[in-house]
Amino acid sequence: DYATLDHDRLARRGLAEAVLCDGKTVEHLHGIAGELAARESRTLFTRVREDQVAVLLEQLPGAAYDPVARLVAWPGEPPEPTGGLVVVVAAGTSDLPVAREAALTARHLGRETRTIADVGVAGLHRILGRLEVLREARAIVVAAGMDGALPGVVAGLVTAPVIAVPTSVGYGAAFGGLAPLLTMLNACAPGVAVVNIDNGYGAGHMAAQIAAPV
Amino acid sequence: DYATLDHDRLARRGLAEAVLCDGKTVEHLHGIAGELAARESRTLFTRVREDQVAVLLEQLPGAAYDPVARLVAWPGEPPEPTGGLVVVVAAGTSDLPVAREAALTARHLGRETRTIADVGVAGLHRILGRLEVLREARAIVVAAGMDGALPGVVAGLVTAPVIAVPTSVGYGAAFGGLAPLLTMLNACAPGVAVVNIDNGYGAGHMAAQIAAPV
Amino acid sequence: DYATLDHDRLARRGLAEAVLCDGKTVEHLHGIAGELAARESRTLFTRVREDQVAVLLEQLPGAAYDPVARLVAWPGEPPEPTGGLVVVVAAGTSDLPVAREAALTARHLGRETRTIADVGVAGLHRILGRLEVLREARAIVVAAGMDGALPGVVAGLVTAPVIAVPTSVGYGAAFGGLAPLLTMLNACAPGVAVVNIDNGYGAGHMAAQIAAPV
Amino acid sequence: DYATLDHDRLARRGLAEAVLCDGKTVEHLHGIAGELAARESRTLFTRVREDQVAVLLEQLPGAAYDPVARLVAWPGEPPEPTGGLVVVVAAGTSDLPVAREAALTARHLGRETRTIADVGVAGLHRILGRLEVLREARAIVVAAGMDGALPGVVAGLVTAPVIAVPTSVGYGAAFGGLAPLLTMLNACAPGVAVVNIDNGYGAGHMAAQIAAPV
Amino acid sequence: DYATLDHDRLARRGLAEAVLCDGKTVEHLHGIAGELAARESRTLFTRVREDQVAVLLEQLPGAAYDPVARLVAWPGEPPEPTGGLVVVVAAGTSDLPVAREAALTARHLGRETRTIADVGVAGLHRILGRLEVLREARAIVVAAGMDGALPGVVAGLVTAPVIAVPTSVGYGAAFGGLAPLLTMLNACAPGVAVVNIDNGYGAGHMAAQIAAPV
Amino acid sequence: DYATLDHDRLARRGLAEAVLCDGKTVEHLHGIAGELAARESRTLFTRVREDQVAVLLEQLPGAAYDPVARLVAWPGEPPEPTGGLVVVVAAGTSDLPVAREAALTARHLGRETRTIADVGVAGLHRILGRLEVLREARAIVVAAGMDGALPGVVAGLVTAPVIAVPTSVGYGAAFGGLAPLLTMLNACAPGVAVVNIDNGYGAGHMAAQIAAPV
Amino acid sequence: DYATLDHDRLARRGLAEAVLCDGKTVEHLHGIAGELAARESRTLFTRVREDQVAVLLEQLPGAAYDPVARLVAWPGEPPEPTGGLVVVVAAGTSDLPVAREAALTARHLGRETRTIADVGVAGLHRILGRLEVLREARAIVVAAGMDGALPGVVAGLVTAPVIAVPTSVGYGAAFGGLAPLLTMLNACAPGVAVVNIDNGYGAGHMAAQIAAPV
Amino acid sequence: DYATLDHDRLARRGLAEAVLCDGKTVEHLHGIAGELAARESRTLFTRVREDQVAVLLEQLPGAAYDPVARLVAWPGEPPEPTGGLVVVVAAGTSDLPVAREAALTARHLGRETRTIADVGVAGLHRILGRLEVLREARAIVVAAGMDGALPGVVAGLVTAPVIAVPTSVGYGAAFGGLAPLLTMLNACAPGVAVVNIDNGYGAGHMAAQIAAPV
Ligand SMILES: Nc1ncnc2c1ncn2[C@@H]1O[C@H](COP(=O)(O)O)[C@@H](O)[C@H]1O
Ligand SMILES: Nc1ncnc2c1ncn2[C@@H]1O[C@H](COP(=O)(O)O)[C@@H](O)[C@H]1O
Ligand SMILES: Nc1ncnc2c1ncn2[C@@H]1O[C@H](COP(=O)(O)O)[C@@H](O)[C@H]1O
Ligand SMILES: Nc1ncnc2c1ncn2[C@@H]1O[C@H](COP(=O)(O)O)[C@@H](O)[C@H]1O
Ligand SMILES: [Mg+2]
Ligand SMILES: [Mg+2]
Ligand SMILES: [Mg+2]
Ligand SMILES: [Mg+2]
Ligand SMILES: [Mg+2]
Ligand SMILES: [Mg+2]
Ligand SMILES: [Mg+2]
Ligand SMILES: [Mg+2]
Structure with a gap:
């Protein structure tokens, strides 16, 4: 009941x-x-x-x-992977818990995953140095707090759709994730769609659906 | 310059x-x-x-x-369609301009599209009567204003990922689309990701990317 | 003093x-x-x-x-019930405390009550399977957090008025109950009125007044 | 289509x-x-x-x-009234359009209605002078803008449930009806439930449902 | 330094x-x-x-x-009172800490004070029963949370200016005092001015200045 | 009716x-x-x-x-002035309509008034050059938009209570008067109370009540 | 007066x-x-x-x-330029009016200026192709609407301080410039400070002060 | 990783x-x-x-x-200072942690710094008594909570650019620093740019960049 x-x-x-x-x-x-x-x-x-x-x-x-x-x-063992690759990106080290929730979700729903960490836009060479793996992805998850600028930058560089996850990382005018949420909704590059603040599960689920028809 | x-x-x-x-x-x-x-x-x-x-x-x-x-x-003529089907849903008649922007965008980016209109949750039999076409889709766009409840309901019924577009349809506490935007970000069913208010273009672009690898 | x-x-x-x-x-x-x-x-x-x-x-x-x-x-013992039936619905298991506050309030104000739990819109068959009891109600209370979509869906299926209670269940863009509050105020189906976030008392009181003239 | x-x-x-x-x-x-x-x-x-x-x-x-x-x-002619009386109250003269929408809705859905205007809390003797008709009601609609204080005051005086409609009347920190909306959601007197800003239709519909079982 | x-x-x-x-x-x-x-x-x-x-x-x-x-x-001993009377009103029992801060401030700044508690608008007879003392005041402070309706009601009944203090008493859509703050700023009765949420000190200071020229 | x-x-x-x-x-x-x-x-x-x-x-x-x-x-002719002086200050030239509404209101309610314009904090010598008249006031109204800093500065310099009126003058993050409203509510100097955005009437009424017992 | x-x-x-x-x-x-x-x-x-x-x-x-x-x-003729170079960047074509206000302000306050347009982060090669001129600047103004991501990206690439101006360009969840404002306040790269939405004048003034001691 | x-x-x-x-x-x-x-x-x-x-x-x-x-x-030892002076101002004693973060940051990035505390606008003579040191600065940081009025007042008195840091000092309608943030963005005096709430690091970094070309 x-x-x-x-x-x-x-x-x-x-x-x-x-x-x-x-x-x-x-x-x-x-x-x-x-x-x-x-x-x-x-x-x-x-x-x-x-x-x-x-x-x-x-x-x-x-x-x-x-x-x-x-x-x-x-069960603790994920299924044998099928479908395309899901790449999960954490803008900063502090975004890793959300990124990990996304990666594990996609993995347990049957996709192969790769994770990249601490490649935020303050030092662009970091994300530009990972273009190869980003371009292998069928779906990309990008978790970012504070300015939330990374998903739009990534989307502008690749063909795969980007699922953006705002995180509550930050302080002050980050307002618990509101700032990166708004940034991501207004991303100048098309190919970005957004899930709830800190919702790594939802991002991983969506990426798993995109990377393989179910 | x-x-x-x-x-x-x-x-x-x-x-x-x-x-x-x-x-x-x-x-x-x-x-x-x-x-x-x-x-x-x-x-x-x-x-x-x-x-x-x-x-x-x-x-x-x-x-x-x-x-x-x-x-x-x-050019005015869209390319020959490739990839999976994109289904575009308008919760109400007033959401049609946004839905149409999404459908035309996906069509001009190379996907086949189908549009369903005025099937909001106030009369559930309407969306339940369209399950067949929804289940043919590789990607679904749902445009809704006011309570923005339809994308979550649709996602709960299908296997395809849902791109939700809040619209500025409504008045008062709809606050120009803020209400459906929040609803969609908090959708109880996984498999929903959200684009900006009234952003039919972004939704159609994302659906086109999902429905066929590019 | x-x-x-x-x-x-x-x-x-x-x-x-x-x-x-x-x-x-x-x-x-x-x-x-x-x-x-x-x-x-x-x-x-x-x-x-x-x-x-x-x-x-x-x-x-x-x-x-x-x-x-x-x-x-x-006193601990509620009065003998009079008037119509009050049905209380909790969208998720986590909404039960608020739903219970509503049900106990209505019961202690003299109404017979029935409670239904975890029938949110992510799996529509769950609420559709309870139509019988919903249609016996003279007043219905629906408590829901996150997307707050359930009250509008219920209202579209029944003749009784629905008192919607947003709950603070959820995280991120649920903003402590603001998201379901706005959803409920914008419900597409008429026959929904809203009380304060987590206000099970107020919902139960209103339902008791509706279900029997006092 | x-x-x-x-x-x-x-x-x-x-x-x-x-x-x-x-x-x-x-x-x-x-x-x-x-x-x-x-x-x-x-x-x-x-x-x-x-x-x-x-x-x-x-x-x-x-x-x-x-x-x-x-x-x-x-049709233009409303049905023969059945059920209890619906009393509609407009806090100020400027709230009359919303109050009228509520009254006409309830009337066309089959209820008898009475309307009282310009009895806001700035001069309490005005609402206190109408207690007799308020106490005849089976359901009361109160439309108010600015401070939105009237519904709570009315609810504290009667047995009937009160449907509160915030209006966009006012300026500055009324924020298009947000101020009275919040006031009404926080009404100290129980027996108040709220509909969307300026939603006279929703209020009248709800009152009609309350005043007679359908 | x-x-x-x-x-x-x-x-x-x-x-x-x-x-x-x-x-x-x-x-x-x-x-x-x-x-x-x-x-x-x-x-x-x-x-x-x-x-x-x-x-x-x-x-x-x-x-x-x-x-x-x-x-x-x-010093702990307040000065000999001068000027007019300051009456401090707490809408509910929970508003007493703020009301007391106001009363003590006015007292230590040299005014005579009287405090009235738990006379909110849910039971109007309570405030109407205190008109005599309210009408003796040269300045009135009213502290209220939740709907914040009392200051406007009081202002409509007296000649003295009312300093309204919203309190953080309440929950949900009271939003930490935002709801009563907006109500008070939009009070329909003129003669109300507002200080910060929970700012009993500011209210008492202002009342002391009003009740006697300094 | x-x-x-x-x-x-x-x-x-x-x-x-x-x-x-x-x-x-x-x-x-x-x-x-x-x-x-x-x-x-x-x-x-x-x-x-x-x-x-x-x-x-x-x-x-x-x-x-x-x-x-x-x-x-x-009637168009105001009554013979009684009570103390009301000084009305407009921070900028654009705040004059609100300041004038306040001054005329106080004048028609029976007070003598003086108005000072365009003495905002960007050039402090301007307000410091008017200390003499400010110190003659029994009540001061200060209307300001944008940063809304002037009322707190004035209150810190005088003995009279200050009624602050935020105006909708400004653009962008002034948010229609919200910014100066918040500034004024948080004024560091005690002796400031606030009325609604652009509410010159309310400010003038309050000042008239303060400047003479009624 | x-x-x-x-x-x-x-x-x-x-x-x-x-x-x-x-x-x-x-x-x-x-x-x-x-x-x-x-x-x-x-x-x-x-x-x-x-x-x-x-x-x-x-x-x-x-x-x-x-x-x-x-x-x-x-006078219409600006003074002879002194001090360092001010570079003004417009993220999109639609941000040009604000960028131009900034550039003209800095020019009339005595600085040499250069303007770059439509180099937003959706196509990173555009801003990366202008590093040479950006690195000549003693102060940089970046105007951007929508996601407001460009100022943080620019700051991460140069030594000069960046004055960020959010613009009201965009729609929906851009909320009249609120979204880029928050993004800029949360920029991950240090060396960004923000002025009001659409405040090209303030940005140009600040840049002129930075680029030459006055 | x-x-x-x-x-x-x-x-x-x-x-x-x-x-x-x-x-x-x-x-x-x-x-x-x-x-x-x-x-x-x-x-x-x-x-x-x-x-x-x-x-x-x-x-x-x-x-x-x-x-x-x-x-x-x-290393713990800051470098030998170069460039102009950075003056850091704390409006109140409670703003000192943020001011100190700014001062230490600028010092460790190579600037000489001076700090002034508790000179808020409630007692203007305090800031007016420090004009000499303020006018020696090449860049000024002002940290303030509550009304956030001090940066605009300082900017109106000096030639150096002012970096304003809103702090979360305050309560109620200070909303965790939102109020001073908005005040500073709307400062009437030009020459003010703003960083995130409590972001002393960002303010000190920006001031260090301004006070010496890097
Ligand atoms: N309706 C739209 N909503 C959101 N983004 C768009 C829209 N139309 C175009 N865009 C994107 O916004 C970018 C900037 O547009 P523009 O200002 O034309 O350079 C374009 O490159 C598109 O990818
Ligand atoms: N949980 C609740 N939520 C909202 N209102 C309530 C609640 N409990 C009691 N009330 C109402 O709030 C009024 C004020 O409560 P009190 O502060 O106890 O005087 C009571 O008379 C009730 O009608
Ligand atoms: N400009 C105003 N701003 C705020 N309140 C006002 C204003 N003008 C009048 N009022 C008050 O609002 C009350 C309601 O106005 P009315 O809608 O005319 O009955 C009046 O009795 C006045 O006390
Ligand atoms: N207190 C701070 N506030 C804002 N930004 C900071 C702060 N401390 C460091 N940063 C910047 O944030 C960037 C990301 O930090 P991190 O998460 O450590 O990689 C750093 O490279 C700094 O430039
Ligand atoms: Mg780092
Ligand atoms: Mg329809
Ligand atoms: Mg479940
Ligand atoms: Mg009237
Ligand atoms: Mg009580
Ligand atoms: Mg001027
Ligand atoms: Mg472009
Ligand atoms: Mg002090």
């Missing part, structure tokens, strides 16, 4: 269910994980709080927990 | 240049169109003001003007 | 007083509860902080405390 | 379709009105622009146009 | 210096209090953090600390 | 009624002015639109119209 | 007075220009409305009017 | 790299500091968290840590 799991999602959408853990009680997660384990449904648990990890790992034998990305994947 | 056209874009990005006309003087557009005509570069002119149409059509023989989408395409 | 209780409210409005506890000192609550106990006035205490529970239960023998809804009801 | 009318709404919801005219072309309205006339569906046309009036009146013989409320009702 | 005290203020403005303590280190406050003690300047210390109280009381013998108002006054 | 004039205001508040004309129809103003003329009530008509002037002057013989302040006063 | 010109500014600040014309009446400008002409003070008139041009040119013989920058300079 | 340090920055920009520490893990900082130590690159570490200090001081022998400014400089 507290959860109506979307067991039908795999059939309807081709990609498995995910559970957003942050606002749930440990008791509710216990029940949800148990029900999914019983049905053997491949599932991602995102934004896992520290006090929730134990119950997930216990209910779901073989699950894998990534503390940087705050992600529990079950 | 007033424009540095990106003639290299087709080579670099695989898709042609576009010119955002709204803020430009007629004199500047005259020069820009002339230069593009001389180079025979396939180009879209977006957000064309009424006073700018004549100079574009005159400088670019064979161009096509769509007054609803406020778009001039040159 | 710190409180002027509205003892006249039952006479004037037909429904009892409520005390918003969050910002009050334990000392003030001690006095307020004592005064109400002396007058034997049926009262709800909302948004009760953990450090306030003891003094309330001590001053008001027979009171009932619900930790999920953060509500103390006195 | 530009409109998918919700002919099923009367069956599903018990109340007829409405058409929001503001963002539609005259050509589209011509077609929509024609289709509705052919089906003899009772319909309200709201936020009608002046250039749209003629085509509506021509396509819908017997329709009634109210220029203050910007409403076309078809 | 960290503070340039405004010792000239009493001469220039007729009212003594005040020190906003919140953002200062204990070391800095130690120095500031010492310097003021040496000069025997009457001073108010506002928004005092708990860890700052000891150093103030130690440096300023005879100072008085009020933990509710978070105020240290030195 | 469209207006409930507050004829009691003079008795209750000591100052006459005012009518905010902007949002009213010419027909309604005709009726309102007629009713006031019949009762011989001293009244101010504020924010008068150009198309409303004629009907006011016709209905109210002897009324005076000031096109800069957009004010009609009736 | 409507203007207090800052004739002392040249002495105090080393740079001449400027008059912001937008909000002033033609009559006031007539007087101001006359007074300045009489004193032979070098002055810039910014944001000149079309109806103001004639009176300025008539009162100030030899003045120069630039319709793109909306600037009148008097 | 978590950091791509900009070792080229000194060559390209003439000023050394800086590392923003706040969002980085201690592990990442360990690696970054080690790499920089190995290359002997002069570096500033800004916004250092307390748990990060030890690893920095250990990896970078001879580094200096300033706990007020939260800055680690390596």
